[in-house]
Amino acid sequence: MDILEKCRPWTEEHLRRTGRDCYFRTIGDTFDGTEAEFEGRRVIIAASHDYLGLSADPRVREAAVAAVRRFGTSLGGSRAGSGTLELHEELESRLAEFMGQEAAAVLPSGYQANLMLAPLLTDSDVVFSDFFNHVSLGEAVALGRAKERKFLHGNLDHLEELLQASDDTGIDGGKIIFTDGVFSAEGDLCDLPGLMKLADSYRARVVVDSSHDLGVLGQTGAGAGEHFGLRPDLVTSALSKSLASVGGVIAGPADVIRYLRFHARTAMFTAAASPANVAAALAALTILQAEPQRRIRVLDLAERLHNGLRALGFDTGASVTPVVPVLVTGRERCLRMWQELCTAGVFTAPMVHPIVRAGREVLRVTLTAAHTDAQLEQVLIAFEHVGRNAGVIPRSAPGSHTPVRIAHPGEAPLSGPDNVRLVP
Missing domain, CATH: 3.40.640.10 (Type I PLP-dependent aspartate aminotransferase-like (Major domain))
Structure with missing residues (x-):
């Protein structure tokens, strides 16, 4: 048997049919490390781990x-x-x-x-x-x-x-x-x-x-x-x-x-x-x-992003860090929502099986210290619009939500899914 035979089914059509075509996508010019050209439109990059926003410094x-x-x-x-x-x-x-x-x-x-x-x-x-x-x-x-x-x-x-x-x-x-x-x-x-x-x-x-x-x-x-x-x-x-x-x-x-x-x-x-x-x-x-203010900035943006998404009805799991996983159950729904967010001007990272457990698909969202307050608001607006159309969140925001509290420098550390502060 030809050892390369297993590769034959992996056509571009196979990638489209299985949703894998959302990976290895090409972005064009980048702007201040926070935005980029993507398929003819300018999008906010909310999928980078350049947490302190230094790659464009x-x-x-x-x-x-x-x-x-x-x-x-x-x-x-x-x-x-x-x-x-x-x-x-x-x-x-x-x-x-x-x-x-x-x-x-x-x-x-x-x-x-x-x-x-x-x-x-x-x-x-x-x-x-x-x-x-x-x-x-x-x-x-x-x-x-x-x-x-x-x-x-x-x-x-x-x-x-x-x-x-x-x-x-x-x-x-x-x-x-x-x-x-x-x-x-x-x-x-x-x-x-x-x-x-x-x-x-x-x-x-x-x-x-x-x-x-x-x-x-x-x-x-x-x-x-x-x-x-x-x-x-x-x-x-x-x-x-x-x-x-x-x-x-x-x-x-x-x-x-x-x-x-x-x-x-x-x-x-x-x-x-x-x-x-x-x-x-x-x-x-x-x-x-x-410049410790960069660290303070990214933690502040992360907390506001977590709580802004939760206020809309999204589930961001047990995260207490700038890695914000938005639960979008179902592989097809997650990948479709990723594409719709791109159309709305926000580039996120889709995480499906085998990266995560089946049934725990997420869109991973990360902002950096270089993102502006206006860009944070744009991300939340896009998630609200796309999330409601996809049926991931209710048509109207829930009356309450459990807030995430992220520890800033000098504050007590956090532990676990309940976001409880520990006494050092």
Whole structure:
């Protein structure tokens, strides 16, 4: 049998019929990082993870341009060979300090940063993974040789059952818990205090993927660990969100990072992150630390977006973060509503199975610190019009709704679907 035969049915008609043609769509010129040309109209981009609105900042752009002028577009080799610049080491040093860790390694993508975990996993080890973790964490387990035990999303009782069962087997291996800090589809925050308490009880380590919370949560924006006043054993993150670049980082104890540099194939056998991307991330980090008002702005917009949508009758789930998942049950309805929102001038991100569970389809909406109040109002108006026509919300707004409260810097952290503030 021809190994390529499975690809034959994937015609453009198949993509249209199954709704997959809403992905890999081309946008044209962008404007201030908040709007873009899309299929002949100008739309508000409400699907970007450029949370602090720095990708279009002139200072970040100029840093990238200056790096290209000085170093060229590529280093032509891996970090282990000819691809390490002082620029890389400066970014690693600053990120380690910012993330509250001893050392850090920068990779060309956040996906690769998570794959760098694979050498830690041997055939006698067990990984305990939240069901909703980013797929790249699962790929790290697949690359390693450890056993994987998945626990129900956010369910610490189930996790403890699995940890206890692992102890009962008598296998003398290591245990490690993988979790997202903020879950990318649902927008909810992990219960890091609970996870680390269980880790202490069962002699396990904890890894947090902070791609969606680095730069956003915590007193200085250092992410979920700082948000809860805790330091996980290892933290990974993409640089393509709040740091307005492309790349990834893994941070932790110096000996662990040193070991991974020499054992992780994703680090040894891939070209170094480009000078432009590294310089852009460095500039974004400097601005992030110097301008906390950006973090305050994106959190304020997120809270207003959550509550504006809820006031209309939409369900934004358990999210207490700038990732706003609008529940639109049913694959066809979700994809149709996405298209109608585009027509109304708002570009969102449709999330259907297998990205999310069947029956829990969402339109993921994210605003950045660069969006204006007027753009927020336009998004709410479009959702009201399209949501009512689609029958997702009632013709008239409900009399009341449960408000979302997002913690700003200096406020007590949040936990769980009830959006209850914890006393630190």
